Amino acid sequence: MEGDLVQKDLVGPEPLSGIAVGRESEEMCTLAKLFNGFANSTRLSILLLLVQRGEMKVGELVEELGAPQPRVSDHLRCLAWCGYVRVRRQGRNAYYSVADERVMRILELGEELLQDNVEHLEACDDIEQGC
Secondary structure (H helix, E strand, O other): OHHHHHHHHHOOOOHHHHOOOOOOOHHHHHHHHHHHOOOOHHHHHHHHHHHHHOOEEHHHHHHHHOOOHHHHHHHHHHHHHHOOEEEEEEOOEEEEEEOOHHHHHHHHHHHHHHHHHHHHHHHOOOOOOOO
């Protein structure tokens, strides 16, 4: 019965109801790109660090992540292009921060879903094991 309630809440004149579904849907492909921005452990780690610590330089992120500087820079470019982070330049330094509070809300929602479903996610063989 409770599952029926949840399903009914998802159907209707909600913001996503206007998006055409299917693999060939341009809108669906764009929506998938939005989530792909979060679907990499390095990008996700960068976002979490920026949420937790605020503005950081590339070198600080490299040190914290233990990843090569070119890889971190590539991921930062991706995150900036997607609108998830902003860059502020001061002299030779580039400082990165979260660009939109909705990014934080998505991360918080993801954490809530993870807490409620961690056993299922750890046991799921259908999701790519790339992490």
